[in-house]
Amino acid sequence: MIRIAIFGFGAVGQGVAEILMQRERIERWIGRYEVVAVADSRGSLCSEDGISLKEAIEVKKRGSLPEGKSVMEIIESMDFDVAIEATPTNIETGEPGLSHIRACLNKGSHVITSNKGPLVVAYKELAELAKKKNVKLAFEATVGGAMPLIKLAKRDLAGNEIISIKGILNGTCNYILSRMEQERLSYQQILAEAKELKIVEANASYDVEGIDSAAKLVILANAVMEMDATFNDVEIVGITSITPEAFEIAMEKGYTIRLIAEASRDGLRVSPRLLPLHHPLAVRGTLNAVLIQTDLAREVFVIGRGAGKIETASAIISDLVDIYGNDRTN
Amino acid sequence: MIRIAIFGFGAVGQGVAEILMQRERIERWIGRYEVVAVADSRGSLCSEDGISLKEAIEVKKRGSLPEGKSVMEIIESMDFDVAIEATPTNIETGEPGLSHIRACLNKGSHVITSNKGPLVVAYKELAELAKKKNVKLAFEATVGGAMPLIKLAKRDLAGNEIISIKGILNGTCNYILSRMEQERLSYQQILAEAKELKIVEANASYDVEGIDSAAKLVILANAVMEMDATFNDVEIVGITSITPEAFEIAMEKGYTIRLIAEASRDGLRVSPRLLPLHHPLAVRGTLNAVLIQTDLAREVFVIGRGAGKIETASAIISDLVDIYGNDRTN
Numbered sequence: 001m002i003r004i005a006i007f008g009f010g011a012v013g014q015g016v017a018e019i020l021m022q023r024e025r026i027e028r029w030i031g032r033y034e035v036v037a038v039a040d041s042r043g044s045l046c047s048e049d050g051i052s053l054k055e056a057i058e059v060k061k062r063g064s065l066p067e068g069k070s071v072m073e074i075i076e077s078m079d080f081d082v083a084i085e086a087t088p089t090n091i092e093t094g095e096p097g098l099s100h101i102r103a104c105l106n107k108g109s110h111v112i113t114s115n116k117g118p119l120v121v122a123y124k125e126l127a128e129l130a131k132k133k134n135v136k137l138a139f140e141a142t143v144g145g146a147m148p149l150i151k152l153a154k155r156d157l158a159g160n161e162i163i164s165i166k167g168i169l170n171g172t173c174n175y176i177l178s179r180m181e182q183e184r185l186s187y188q189q190i191l192a193e194a195k196e197l198k199i200v201e202a203n204a205s206y207d208v209e210g211i212d213s214a215a216k217l218v219i220l221a222n223a224v225m226e227m228d229a230t231f232n233d234v235e236i237v238g239i240t241s242i243t244p245e246a247f248e249i250a251m252e253k254g255y256t257i258r259l260i261a262e263a264s265r266d267g268l269r270v271s272p273r274l275l276p277l278h279h280p281l282a283v284r285g286t287l288n289a290v291l292i293q294t295d296l297a298r299e300v301f302v303i304g305r306g307a308g309k310i311e312t313a314s315a316i317i318s319d320l321v322d323i324y325g326n327d328r329t330n
Numbered sequence: 331m332i333r334i335a336i337f338g339f340g341a342v343g344q345g346v347a348e349i350l351m352q353r354e355r356i357e358r359w360i361g362r363y364e365v366v367a368v369a370d371s372r373g374s375l376c377s378e379d380g381i382s383l384k385e386a387i388e389v390k391k392r393g394s395l396p397e398g399k400s401v402m403e404i405i406e407s408m409d410f411d412v413a414i415e416a417t418p419t420n421i422e423t424g425e426p427g428l429s430h431i432r433a434c435l436n437k438g439s440h441v442i443t444s445n446k447g448p449l450v451v452a453y454k455e456l457a458e459l460a461k462k463k464n465v466k467l468a469f470e471a472t473v474g475g476a477m478p479l480i481k482l483a484k485r486d487l488a489g490n491e492i493i494s495i496k497g498i499l500n501g502t503c504n505y506i507l508s509r510m511e512q513e514r515l516s517y518q519q520i521l522a523e524a525k526e527l528k529i530v531e532a533n534a535s536y537d538v539e540g541i542d543s544a545a546k547l548v549i550l551a552n553a554v555m556e557m558d559a560t561f562n563d564v565e566i567v568g569i570t571s572i573t574p575e576a577f578e579i580a581m582e583k584g585y586t587i588r589l590i591a592e593a594s595r596d597g598l599r600v601s602p603r604l605l606p607l608h609h610p611l612a613v614r615g616t617l618n619a620v621l622i623q624t625d626l627a628r629e630v631f632v633i634g635r636g637a638g639k640i641e642t643a644s645a646i647i648s649d650l651v652d653i654y655g656n657d658r659t660n
Contacts, residue, residue, distance in 0.1 A: 019489070019626065025489075025491075026489065029488060029489055146626070146627035146628060146630065147627075147630060148482060148486030148487060148627075148630070151485070151486040152478060152482060152486060152632075155481070155486075155652075156478030156481040156482060156485075156486065156648060157478060157644075157648060158359060158647070158648045158651035158652065158655055159349070159355075159356065159359055159644060159647035159648055159650070159651050160644060160648075161355075278612075278614055280610065280613055280617075280619075280633050282608075283610055284608055287610075289610075294644075296349065296476070296640055296641065296643070296644035296647065297476035297477075297478075297634065297635065297641055297644045297645070297648075298476060298634070298635050298638075298641055299633075299634060299635065300476065300477060300478070300632065300633070300634040301631070301632065301633035301634065302482075302630065302631065302632050302633075303610050303629075303630070303631035303632075303633070304627065304628070304629060304630040304631065305627065305628050305629065308628075310626055311626065311627055311628055313626070314487075314489060314490060314624075314626035314627045315627070317488070317489035317626070318486060318487060318488045318489055318490075318627075320489070321488035321489050322485075322488065325488055
């Protein structure tokens with residue numbers, strides 16, 4: 001019996017809960033399980049025998065979870081095998097996720113996280129701690145949402161040397177730029193449209209300034225390319241100064257403009273770059289797209305949904321199967 | 331010590347040998363190994379202590395391997411842990427690969443193959459035999475060359491239901507169609523050009539009639555979608571009747587034409603289809619591109635080199651690491 005704790009119960013945490021409610025499907029992959037705790041920043045539902053996820057979701061819909069143990073109290077007082085850490089990202093302090101992950105690893109629980117902050121701030125420390133404690137720290141959901149980018153680069157391309165990783169890691173920027181390409185409107189006009197459609201959050205600066213892309217790039221650089229990178233190592237230019245005229249000139253020559261994050265031995269960079277209109281990375285809409293350049297397989301592109309409640313939750317589930325599942329490759 | 335036998339010593343077999351000569355690189359992944367036999371259809375080099383791959387490649391360059399044990403004699407008389415089966419594909423009989431793979435699995439060796447024939451003819455039998463003998467049958471190289479398509483769909487998207495797999499599985503057809511798109515020349519003109527550039531073999535019918543794509547689709551349907559499909563289940567239309575006028579009309583509407591192989595619960599189909607010019611599957615040149623449609627992660631595209639000596643060999647190496655390697659996902 002696998003005992004699961006879910007920390008953070010926003011869109012991603014609830015998405016995980018919704019998938020875990022499909023018990024028949026998931027038990028085919030990992031066998032029997034119970035969720036013994038669900039906690040958000042204000043409260044929690046806990047039971048050693050397993051809580052009702054349906055109830056947790058319904059309670060959350062009406063407000064927040066009932067007052068109860070905090071995440072740290074749950075970690076200290078309850079037994080669980082794997083923690084799903086889905087609290088909000090803070091890339092400056094890594095908190096509260098960093099303390100949660102550290103405490104879980106220290107007590108010998110596996111951790112699966114969608115939270116970029118702790119990995120941006122302390123990847124090396126956490127990876128070494130997981131190794132020392134002989135547990136897994138899995139984080140497919142932190143980069144590229146539903147795209148199995150980390151597993152693909154680290155495992156499926158085994159035997160290859162990874163020369164560089166580059167691509168589109170932020171769907172909001174890609175939406176804005178591909179709309180500018182199609183409509184020839186200004187950045188401000190498209191941004192306003194995107195906010196109206198709720199594709200972009202009210203405060204979009206984290207996305208459009210390239211910060212979100214840079215955070216993801218740091219995780220890729222450390223996890224896949226075995227660099228020892230921090231956020232300050234990334235040279236960052238966002239998309240706010242791109243004009244319709246720039247698109248005009250680019251497109252006359254058969255190019256478009258996308259915000260590209262790139263990690264190579266030359267360093268880490270997030271910046272608007274020209275791409276041939278027919279380049280596989282020149283995707284439209286909110287898609288993410290990444291090119292993994294290797295020495296044997298050469299170019300491998302992966303494209304998919306970089307965000308979304310169920311999409312991101314699916315990456316967490318794939319990590320869960322990875323830890324507990326039967327190998328189905330044969 | 332892992333003892334490897336290589337059966338078939340054409341481009342792919344030699345590509346594998348070239349990579350295995352990079353001993354330091356490969357031992358980092360799988361530990362110590364020796365290649366104890368290399369065989370082609372006319373001869374072989376064998377030694378229980380390990381042969382020189384450099385010598386094997388040099389000898390082969392001057393003609394064929396020296397007279398010696400046949401593949402079946404090697405399987406019967408030598409000890410090895412894993413066979414790399416890279417003999418030429420025959421999708422009607424599956425031979426000679428089918429007999430090789432059957433004999434290797436029966437004696438308890440793992441098998442890694444780039445040969446589509448045996449899997450098209452007898453996927454179910456071979457998969458069950460491998461399971462019964464508790465050995466691995468790995469075949470990433472049979473579909474999509476260097477693209478880690480099978481591992482991605484079967485393992486990285488664990489927890490998902492695969493709804494359909496569709497895409498471009500033959501680089502030759504894609505080269506011809508994307509040149510027709512760009513140049514507005516006839517199929518015959520582009521085919522002649524491609525033959526001159528040696529992108530297309532003298533006898534291209536296996537490619538352009540859609541047979542190669544259909545064979546790969548059968549493997550995907552069986553291995554990834556757990557269907558029980560045979561070659562005769564595939565409805566096949568090739569690309570030989572596509573006219574420049576068809577491209578003209580398609581492109582006026584913002585579409586292009588590609589040869590798409592698709593497996594879904596509705597059946598198996600290989601046929602020229604319209605794609606929006608900006609669709610991620612509308613790749614150019616000899617690339618392969620596949621869309622895996624799932625219920626949770628939704629659309630995941632993978633694009634890469636579907637052929638090439640080292641590229642295809644890299645898929646075989648990734649299978650080898652998969653069988654013997656340390657898990658590097660943590």
